[in-house]
Amino acid sequence: MGLSSAKLQKEQSHIRGLLTGYTVLVYVFLFLPIFVVILMSFNTAKIGAFPLDDFTLRWYSELFRDKTVWAALVNSIIISAGTTLLSVILGTLGAFALVRHQFRLKALFTGVLVIPLIIPGLIIGISLLSFYHFLGVHPSRLTVILGHTALALPYTTLVISSRLEGFDIHLEEAAAILGAPPWRVFYKVTLPVIGSGIIAAALFAWTISFDEFIITFFIMGGAKKTLPLKIWSLLKFGISPQINAMSALILVAALVLVTTALAMLRRP
Amino acid sequence: MTDKRVAVELKAVTKTFGEVVAVDNVGFRVSEGEFICLVGPSGCGKTTTLRLIAGFEYPTAGEIRIHGKDMARVAPHRRNVAMVFQSYALFPHMSVFENVAFGLRERGIDRKAISRKVPQYLEMVQLGGYQERKPGQLSGGQQQRVALARALVVEPALLLMDEPLGSLDRKLRDEMQLEVKTLLDELGITTISVTHDQDEALVMSDRIAVMKDGHIEQVGPPRDIYEYPESVFCATFLGISNLLTGSLTRRDPGRMILTTKEGLELSCSLPESPEGQITLIIRPERILVNPSHSRENTFRGRIESVKYLGSEVEYYVLLLSGTRVVARQQISDAQDTLCRAGQEIDIQLPMQSLRLVS
Ligand SMILES: Nc1ncnc2c1ncn2[C@@H]1O[C@H](COP(=O)(O)OP(=O)(O)OP(=O)(O)O)[C@@H](O)[C@H]1O
Ligand SMILES: [Mg+2]
Numbered sequence: 012m013g014l015s016s017a018k019l020q021k022e023q024s025h026i027r028g029l030l031t032g033y034t035v036l037v038y039v040f041l042f043l044p045i046f047v048v049i050l051m052s053f054n055t056a057k058i059g060a061f062p063l064d065d066f067t068l069r070w071y072s073e074l075f076r077d078k079t080v081w082a083a084l085v086n087s088i089i090i091s092a093g094t095t096l097l098s099v100i101l102g103t104l105g106a107f108a109l110v111r112h113q114f115r116l117k118a119l120f121t122g123v124l125v126i127p128l129i130i131p132g133l134i135i136g137i138s139l140l141s142f143y144h145f146l147g148v149h150p151s152r153l154t155v156i157l158g159h160t161a162l163a164l165p166y167t168t169l170v171i172s173s174r175l176e177g178f179d180i181h182l183e184e185a186a187a188i189l190g191a192p193p194w195r196v197f198y199k200v201t202l203p204v205i206g207s208g209i210i211a212a213a214l215f216a217w218t219i220s221f222d223e224f225i226i227t228f229f230i231m232g233g234a235k236k237t238l239p240l241k242i243w244s245l246l247k248f249g250i251s252p253q254i255n256a257m258s259a260l261i262l263v264a265a266l267v268l269v270t271t272a273l274a275m276l277r278r279p
Numbered sequence: 280m281t282d283k284r285v286a287v288e289l290k291a292v293t294k295t296f297g298e299v300v301a302v303d304n305v306g307f308r309v310s311e312g313e314f315i316c317l318v319g320p321s322g323c324g325k326t327t328t329l330r331l332i333a334g335f336e337y338p339t340a341g342e343i344r345i346h347g348k349d350m351a352r353v354a355p356h357r358r359n360v361a362m363v364f365q366s367y368a369l370f371p372h373m374s375v376f377e378n379v380a381f382g383l384r385e386r387g388i389d390r391k392a393i394s395r396k397v398p399q400y401l402e403m404v405q406l407g408g409y410q411e412r413k414p415g416q417l418s419g420g421q422q423q424r425v426a427l428a429r430a431l432v433v434e435p436a437l438l439l440m441d442e443p444l445g446s447l448d449r450k451l452r453d454e455m456q457l458e459v460k461t462l463l464d465e466l467g468i469t470t471i472s473v474t475h476d477q478d479e480a481l482v483m484s485d486r487i488a489v490m491k492d493g494h495i496e497q498v499g500p501p502r503d504i505y506e507y508p509e510s511v512f513c514a515t516f517l518g519i520s521n522l523l524t525g526s527l528t529r530r531d532p533g534r535m536i537l538t539t540k541e542g543l544e545l546s547c548s549l550p551e552s553p554e555g556q557i558t559l560i561i562r563p564e565r566i567l568v569n570p571s572h573s574r575e576n577t578f579r580g581r582i583e584s585v586k587y588l589g590s591e592v593e594y595y596v597l598l599l600s601g602t603r604v605v606a607r608q609q610i611s612d613a614q615d616t617l618c619r620a621g622q623e624i625d626i627q628l629p630m631q632s633l634r635l636v637s
Binding site (some may be wrong): 179182184187188189190192193195196199200203204 | 333334335354355356358359360361362364366368369370371372381382385386429433
């Protein structure tokens with residue numbers, strides 16, 4: 012008994028070692044390229060290659076001096092803000108409908124909602140392009156916002172509904188019976204309690220929109236580039252240190268936002 | 280009671296959820312300042328009745344009046360009713376102070392009055408130092424007391440409580456029962472309370488309404504319900520009762536004889552002499568054990584088991600006729616000798632303690 016349990020323990024520690032090694036490999040595979048991009052963005056050499064030369068912030072300062080980059084950034088921010096606002100409002104309304112009400116075809120509605128998650132972006136891009144063409148609508152920030160909202164809406168709706176599922180409906184009743192009219196109940200009780208879920212949904216929506224490339228590429232095409240489109244157009248001249256710098260910045264912003272969103276979701 | 284104003288009146292209220300009839304033709308009145316308890320087994324419609332009065336549900340049929348006013352078109356926030364929920368329903372994002380202040384703020388009470396009243400009511404429920412805590416940092420019992428303070432502080436016209444003391448331990452519950460009752464009497468707040476706990480119902484209520492399957496079996500003061508239950512259900516729901524079922528074999532006025540299925544012959548004196556099967560009940564504490572003068576209705580039996588309850592003892596007795604009864608005896612002195620299982624004893628079922636139920 013004693014012997015065999017010692018053996019078992021040894022075997023288990025082997026398995027543990029293997030698992031640890033495997034996990035490390037996966038993370039290296041995932042994050043090494045990203046790490047390299049960040050590293051290169053601080054490298055003096057114009058061509059990204061090892062060994063590294065000297066440390067520099069030159070590419071960043073060049074980036075900030077480039078007016079077209081700033082224009083793309085402003086453009087991205089406007090589009091992300093619009094997408095976030097729209098998809099959070101629609102997502103909140105949808106979540107209330109899904110969680111609080113029974114209606115026919117509810118299962119269908121829920122199913123349809125997640126379809127954008129599995130349709131390739133290319134297909135959505137092409138569909139939207141031909142749809143707008145059919146309507147005779149010219150590509151603009153608004154059409155991009157609508158396209159991004161279609162993409163972000165499943166996330167916002169699902170995140171907010173899961174928060175709403177856990178919401179004790181008695182809280183609203185308690186507030187009502189204490190004298191609060193419906194809008195006060197929503198403002199003073201429902202919103203604060205599900206608020207962290209809504210903020211998380213907003214951060215997700217922002218990140219999705221800010222990083223989106225394919226759909227934007229199809230609909231926007233023309234002059235008003237978003238940051239990812241700007242990167243794409245710079246890429247025609249090969250990978251430059253400016254691109255690395257821009258990628259690093261976008262990456263850090265996305266990381267911060269998503270981490271904040273996850274922290275929000277973990278709040279009670 | 281008749282001279283008091285009616286605070287709440289339910290007239291033939293019915294509520295169905297699809298196939299389920301949760302509340303079935305319920306009608307009762309509550310006078311101003313009265314404390315009425317709804318008791319009954321799980322799922323009998325107690326919570327639903329409260330929710331109808333609060334306005335969270337609308338009756339399928341019937342009418343609810345508060346201070347004479349029909350509530351059919353009145354939203355919960357306009358009813359001036361307060362409620363203590365079975366699940367407390369404290370606002371998790373607010374401190375204890377803010378929870379209690381909520382109703383006052385919604386009523387537009389000024390800040391000064393709020394900062395005076397909130398601590399006063401928290402003091403009342405013995406939570407003086409807890410103002411800044413969040414509900415998540417309180418025990419179940421403490422949360423329940425915050426919920427109570429939050430409801431009381433608005434001095435509502437009507438207070439609804441759904442198992443308000445359900446999660447408190449025995450000792451705290453006993454204390455709180457009297458405290459809450461005194462407090463409500465002082466404030467003169469009309470109260471409808473729901474409880475599983477029969478002691479709580481007996482201690483706190485002016486009247487008790489016993490519910491079963493959505494309807495009301497009997498309404499009356501605790502003592503009436505306990506002493507004169509109208510049905511087997513009421514007799515067994517509040518306290519223990521011995522049931523003796525049989526038919527009358529002699530029906531002289533003033534002296535009748537009930538012969539049970541097992542052949543036990545009981546003298547009794549009933550206000551009426553119904554035909555067919557009838558049931559008499561007797562409370563365990565009314566049964567005399569080894570009476571000094573054995574008179575009518577004294578039977579020999581063997582103790583099957585003994586249940587020691589501290590201040591009392593219960594004997595489970597099998598009579599020679601085959602009838603089983605429970606007798607309860609006060610233990611008044613440490614030297615009292617208790618009977619043991621297996622022992623033969625005489626027990627007497629006094630005639631005046633036998634009650635006819637339907
Ligand atoms: N919203 C609802 N939808 C469907 N059925 C319901 C609903 N609310 C209550 N019921 C049903 O109505 C009946 C009465 O429920 P209620 O909650 O009033 O019981 P209760 O007496 O409060 O029970 P407990 O002592 O367990 O709290 C139950 O059969 C319950 O299943
Ligand atoms: Mg209940």
